[in-house]
Amino acid sequence: MTEKEDRAQRLINTVPTVIMHMMYMVIAVSLYVGDSPLVAFNFSIQIYLTSIVVITLYKKHIVKGLIRNTDVEKKKYVIRLIVLVLAGMLIVSIIDLLNISGKPPLILNVLLWLIFTLVGLFLASTSAYTHYYYGQKLNTVKAEADKVKAELGLLKSQINPHFLFNTLNNIYGLVHMKDKRAPEMISQLSQILRYLLYDCSAPRVSLRKERELIENYLRLQSMKSKSLVDRIDFYCDGIADKHTIMPMLLINFVENCFKHSDIETNEEGWVTVTLEISNNELHFTTRNTIKKDVKKKKDSGIGLFNTQKMLSAEYGEKHSLQAGMIDDFFEIGLKLQLV
16 A cells, blocks of 8 residues: 555544544533533533444444445344444433432433434444445555556567567578578667567657667568668657657567568568657558458467557557558558657
């Protein structure tokens, strides 16, 4: 429990007690000022103290049972409350009968005690119910937050190895063919690994670093063939130092382009990526020509599927995602409100 939450719960417990004591002071003073010092004295000792004892016992031993137990179990706590109130009235009556001559009428003392006690019991019940349901609501919110946090952690743990596996697979093909581009690709991969190891553990990273990750990945892809350099395009504008984003969020959309694109088999195939910031809103778009058999595939891959789940869990209604065919190419459009 945080310090702020602890202060709130202490306030909930304290306010009814303060109100009850203030009410006692007002009644006692009004009785004394009204030329009834004996009544005021009786109220102070006989009524007030007895009422406080009853209310304290109720708060410690009864009210929690009334709130938390089933209807059947609540009956015994209701009986305890009735017995407690009757016992209090009996004690007040006995004290009143043993009091000095000139005392106020018995019925007046019992009536004052009953009114004061019932008000105190009401305030104590209100405090207990508020405290209980506030705690229940807080626990529910925390449980949901922990669940989302755990889910995001699981999704990230799935996405990072998935991304890394695909990249290593590309490099392996070049190494196997003893391609001279392999060492340069390994160098680019080392920069990506540095980002994955040292930055992706944070909940938010600089958008500039996410942009650099995309640039490094596109360089890796363009190294596969000289003909790819002019058919892979990346445009970026509007990024400032203050802009942050969940790590590994955008790269999976870029990776999806190359997974389903025909850029390696079609000389006219292409991939474009656009990243723009306007009025603190991110506009991210990927477009790519597609393979002929891509429409037959129902599985879009674990990377893209988990990215969609991460967006929903982390950004909720602060984002919109659209994907689909436009003419002869596939487009993904993401709008995201940066915080």
